[in-house]
Amino acid sequence: MLRLGILGLSPGNGHPYSWAAICNGYDAVAMKHCPFPAIPAYLAERRFPDDRIPDVEVTHIWTQDNSASRGIAAASLIPHVVADPAEMIGAVDAILLARDDAPNHYQLAAPFLEAGLPVYIDKPLALTRTAAHRLLDLEKYPGQIFTGTPLTYCAEFQLDQRRREQIGEIGHISAVTPKYWGTYAVHVIEPALALLGTFEAPVQHKLAVAGSRHMLSVAWASGQSAQFLATGSLAAPLALHVFGARGHAVLEFRDSFSAFKTAIMRFLEGIRSRRRMFDRDLCLAGARLIELGNAKD
DSSP states (O other): OEEEEEEOOOTTOOHHHHHHHHHHOOOHHHHTTOSOTHHHHHHHTSOTTTTSOTTEEEEEEEOSOHHHHHHHHHHHTOOEEOSSGGGGBTTBSEEEEOOOOGGGHHHHHHHHHHTTOOEEEOSOSOSSHHHHHHHHTTOSSTTSEEESOGGGSOGGGOOOHHHHHHHOSEEEEEEEESBOHHHHTHHHHHHHHHHHTOOSOOSEEEEEEETTEEEEEEEOTTSOEEEEEEOBTSOOOOEEEEEESSOEEEEEOOOHHHHHHHHHHHHHHHHHHTOOOSOHHHHHHHHHHHHHHHOOO
């Protein structure tokens, strides 16, 4: 049985609730108080304990707000709430860093990485390639860090051989995500780059910012192109519109539970096998585009 610790809570992000519940199961009454209604809604569609991840338990939690930690612990059946993150070193086998505010990732992850613990760092790993390299350089062995958007692995964003043949060679992807560039753009950037199969630096890019909306258009030397829109305060789906030589397809993300579960299971597989279970080149290519989309000039 692997023991995991939840580390951190950031505004607008319910991952401590959902990730722990996917591992532990949950208390339906306590989960009603979760401030993210989508989480108890999709958990209620599952069968527990059958749908939880076996052979793992989130045993400890620390967040900046002890009251919030206790609420998450009650909802997601976490037995130990700690007052200091360092208390988890020696008590758990790995860490789930559940904050998506990337500028805080280094200071939160570093003590655990230095102690040799595997750490799943919530997306995006970093907002620049330099910051991503700085974090990855803390690894004591390849695969100590797991990161990236779970949507890279979601069924909705995969194209099987038949659909790829129908679409033909992919030339352009138009991607849209709700919410904000710094936290949500990664959800469409990494899956789009994986489908395009290109991790090189673009030869052209153009950024448009209107209020809370960011739209980045890029083109590569290969002739491929993409457009990424984070709609900020406007409602939008999480979707990729894929254009190929023979056809096109609209891929829309819907199943958060399965995506999160798949990503956590990849992290656990990496712990057991001591292998890197995310594509480092994809992560760095994504960080490059996130940086371009954050540019102020």
